[in-house]
Amino acid sequence: MSIRRALAADAETVGRIHVESWNVAYRGIMPDDVIAKTDLAYRTRFWAERIADREWPVFVIEEHGACVAFCQMIPSRDADDDPGRVGHITSLHVLPQLRGHGYGRALMDHVLAEFGRRDFTAVTLWVLEENRNARRFYEKYGFHLDGGTRRYPRTNVPEVRYRIGLNRVLKDRLGKDTRA
Known part of the structure; x- marks a missing residue:
């Protein structure tokens, strides 16, 4: 397994991972018409x-020469966060048949370390409230609900916001000294 920055040539594969992940993870949570409109092009x-x-990179995991997962990092766009200090994970998707094999954790470790190198102090992400599998993954990793809620665009599907402090996670989980 190797993690690298996505290249232009990876766009279709990243799109395919996104579509396949959506079709499995969000079925029964998102309206069927929204799932149906999630197209590869x-x-x-x-x-x-x-x-x-x-x-602001998109990172991919490559296994045996093929991309199997991806994650994007950006500064937070939420009005109640400082985008110079709080990062945001917009997407973390793993091919459905490969979930539970450590790819999500490896990407999370990599992206949080990258936020730490950029002197961010916390990272947030939004999760569909009913997406129990994703919520369990983030909670097990150390993210906690921070009280933020919203509705997914163009739907009435509720989302909840998770947050993790980087000082603790970088030191405790990743063994990094947070003092530069």
């Missing part, structure tokens, strides 16, 4: 734009 264009951003 759109997701490929969507991820090509984000992969092209040189400042």
